[in-house]
Amino acid sequence: MSKNDAVLAYVLRLADNALILAQRMVELVAAEPELEEELANANFALDFLGQARMFYTYAGELEGAGRSEDDLAFMRDGNEFRNLLLIEQPNGHFGDSIVRQYLFEAFYVHQLDALTQCNDPRIAEIAARAIKEVRYHLRHISHWLIRLGDGTDESHQRVQASLDELWRFTGEMFVNDDVDVAIRDNLAGPDLEAIAALWKRDVEGVISEATLQLPQEQWMASGGKQGRHSEHFGFLIAEMQFLQRSYPGATW
Amino acid sequence: MTEKEWPLYEVFIRSRAGLSHRHAGSVHAPDDQMALDHARDTYTRRTEGVSIWVVPSERIVASDPKETSAFFEPAEDKVYRHPTFYEIPDGVENL
Numbered sequence: 001m002s003k004n005d006a007v008l009a010y011v012l013r014l015a016d017n018a019l020i021l022a023q024r025m026v027e028l029v030a031a032e033p034e035l036e037e038e039l040a041n042a043n044f045a046l047d048f049l050g051q052a053r054m055f056y057t058y059a060g061e062l063e064g065a066g067r068s069e070d071d072l073a074f075m076r077d078g079n080e081f082r083n084l085l086l087i088e089q090p091n092g093h094f095g096d097s098i099v100r101q102y103l104f105e106a107f108y109v110h111q112l113d114a115l116t117q118c119n120d121p122r123i124a125e126i127a128a129r130a131i132k133e134v135r136y137h138l139r140h141i142s143h144w145l146i147r148l149g150d151g152t153d154e155s156h157q158r159v160q161a162s163l164d165e166l167w168r169f170t171g172e173m174f175v176n177d178d179v180d181v182a183i184r185d186n187l188a189g190p191d192l193e194a195i196a197a198l199w200k201r202d203v204e205g206v207i208s209e210a211t212l213q214l215p216q217e218q219w220m221a222s223g224g225k226q227g228r229h230s231e232h233f234g235f236l237i238a239e240m241q242f243l244q245r246s247y248p249g250a251t252w
Numbered sequence: 253m254t255e256k257e258w259p260l261y262e263v264f265i266r267s268r269a270g271l272s273h274r275h276a277g278s279v280h281a282p283d284d285q286m287a288l289d290h291a292r293d294t295y296t297r298r299t300e301g302v303s304i305w306v307v308p309s310e311r312i313v314a315s316d317p318k319e320t321s322a323f324f325e326p327a328e329d330k331v332y333r334h335p336t337f338y339e340i341p342d343g344v345e346n347l
Contacts, residue, residue, distance in 0.1 A: 034258070036279050036290035043293055140289045147282065 006182035007120060008062040009082070010189075012072070013179070013225060014123075015055030016083035019073055021104065022048035023240045028091055040140060044101075047133040054126045074244035078229055078237045085224040086169035088233045095148050095159040099166050102141045103203070107173045109134045110198045114190035123187070142206045149210025156211065163207070164215050171220025173199070179225075259308060261287040263295055266303035273305050281306075 001009075025045035032038040056069035067075075086104055091097045112134060115127035148159040174196040176184075183189035207214055223229070243250060258280040264273035276295045281287035287306040296304065315323055327333070 034280065036281065036294055039297070040289070040293040043297060136292075140293075143286055143289060147286070 001178055001182060003182065003186050004062060006179050006186065007123075008059055009179045010183045011055050011059045011062060011123065013082040015052050015059055015072070016081045017087055017104075017108070018048045018052035018055060020081065020083040020236065021087045021101075022046075022052060023236060024087070024089075024091055024097075024100075028097065033094060044133075044137050044140075047130075047137070051126065051130045051133075054129075058122050058126070070244065074241045075248075078233055079227040081229065081233070081237070082225055082227060084169070084172055085221055085230055086166065086172065088224070088230060088236060089166060089169065090232050092162065093158065095155070096162045096166070098141055098144045098148065099159060099162040101137070102145050102206070103166060103170050104173075105134055105138050105141060106202050106206075107170075107195065107199050109138055110195045111190050114195065118183075118187045118189045120187050145206055145212075146210045149207070149212040159210070160212050163212060167215035168218055168221050172222040172224060175220075175222055175225070177225060258282050259310070261291070261306045262309050262312060263287075263291040264305040264307070265291075265295055265301040267301055269302060273303065276300070278309060279306070284308075 022045045025041055025048065028041055029045070030038070032041050052073070053069050056072045059072060060067045060069060084104070086100060089096075089100055091100075109131065112127040112131040116124050116131060118124050118127075145159065148155045150156070174192045176192050180190075180192055184191055204214060221230075259282075260278055261281055261284075262278050263276045265276040266273045276291075279287060279290040279294055281290045284306065287308075288304060291304050291306050295301070
């Protein structure tokens with residue numbers, strides 16, 4: 001794999017993670033339990049959408065085939081997306097969404113932190129902007145996780161179930177493949193083993209403060225980074241891409 | 253399950269260093285730290301602030317509208333309390 005191919009593949013993964021999570025969060029707009037949380041969710045979704053746009057624009061330039069951010073977001077098929085399986089999991093109830101968000105952002109913040117130091121100035125610049133947003137998301141989301149876990153019997157039970165259910169999607173974040181290795185070696189990018197240790201430390205801290213149990217070691221699902229997605233993904237893509245597929249180039 | 257409303261907090265925002273905090277509005281939140289989060293997400297989305305205070309609304313002690321005449325009207329005829337009777341000497345810039 002050439003250096004440019006690896007950077008392109010990596011930037012698309014970053015973009016896809018941000019876009020697909022934004023899409024999941026947008027599904028929750030007007031459905032949050034409280035007005036204040038409604039605003040927080042929509043703000044966060046827009047943060048991710050903004051990050052996705054910056055990454056897609058750069059990916060389009062790296063590819064050099066004249067594809068715009070919209071082409072990459074709305075005109076690729078499901079198996080061309082490289083987002084993590086964790087991110088595409090359905091919103092479920094409030095606790096499910098909070099746990100999904102927390103487990104990912106606890107990883108993403110360290111990924112971005114490493115990327116601010118990498119040798120690709122464009123990626124480093126986007127990461128430096130994004131990490132400020134993600135640090136705040138983490139603060140807010142971990143507040144929620146702690147309150148749900150250390151809340152009522154019902155909230156504790158339900159959020160523990162969310163954690164147990166989503167845990168099997170966390171392993172994929174730390175599985176090195178050709179692209180991850182190329183980014184680490186050629187760009188001085190993130191070292192996934194080091195990030196796994198930081199993630200584990202942070203997650204254990206919050207889970208313990210939330211009086212929740214860390215799920216047991218178990219089989220981990222993977223495939224998202226290679227374009228093999230879960231059964232939910234087709235529906236998400238269909239809804240997200242409908243307008244551009246039916247009315248290509250539509251603007252307003 | 254009983255529906256219980258979160259307590260109300262008043263939000264004060266300092267828009268720039270050097271200015272004082274001003275009342276921006278209110279938010280509902282389950283506790284103090286979440287009130288700060290909610291205030292940030294509700295009132296500083298358009299770079300309105302550099303500092304936020306939140307205060308439980310029930311902790312604010314307010315004057316009673318029925319006492320307005322006793323509270324405020326006695327000051328109305330005390331014009332001498334306004335520093336308007338002084339001649340400002342030429343050359344004094346910051347008074």
